[in-house]
Amino acid sequence: MTAFSDRYKEFADLDAEVLGVSTDTVFVHKAWINTPRDKNGVGELNFPLAADTTHRVSRDYGVLVESEGLATRGLFIIDPNGVMQYAVIHNLNVGRNVDETLRVLEALQTGGLCPANWRPGQKLLG
Amino acid sequence: MPEQNGFYCQARVGFPAPDFTLKTTKDLEKLKSTASLADYRGKWLVLFFYPADFTFV
Secondary structure: OHHHHHOHHHHHHOOEEEEEEEOOOHHHHHHHHOOOHHHOOOOOOOOOEEEOOOOHHHHHOOOEEOOOOEEOEEEEEEOOOOEEEEEEEEOOOOOOOHHHHHHHHHHHHHOOOOOOOOOOOOOOOO | OOEEOOEEOOOOOOOEOOOOEEEEOOOOOOOOOEEEHHHHOOOEEEEEEOOOOOOOO
8 A cells, every 4th residue: 555655656657546445434544544554554545545434435446355345456547538458456465566457558558569578667568 | 449348338448438427525524526538638547446435455
């Protein structure tokens, strides 16, 4: 969470908003934000957290663990027309890679063909 | 639609993302502010899920 917040400006520079979702309530989110990082909190965040208390959104995105009532670590990039362009889901134990998220976002925004391991600034295939 | 855990989920790359309206911490004081997919039209959205507050993300 803090990894995404610390690099929020890079997302903002790409005209992207960030929204984090868990099945916790907004009250628990608030408590987490109001807890400093060195006390197991997340501290002030540069983007909002949303509360999927009915589990419906997590289910719709295919990340809900029904028996536990919590979401696996899914990350989705949705384009300005509301179309899903990228989906990656990690199981509970493994965190995501902000560099990779930014790389894919930039690749999508080129609108061109980006081969494997393409990096921002490199030539497109078409 | 792909099937997962016996449920048909709507999320699929190349298709419109599932709609949502959720309460958020946008207004940390009142906690009444919501976010909907439609709010992000015209912008890119990085939407990410995580299991629980007070754990790593």
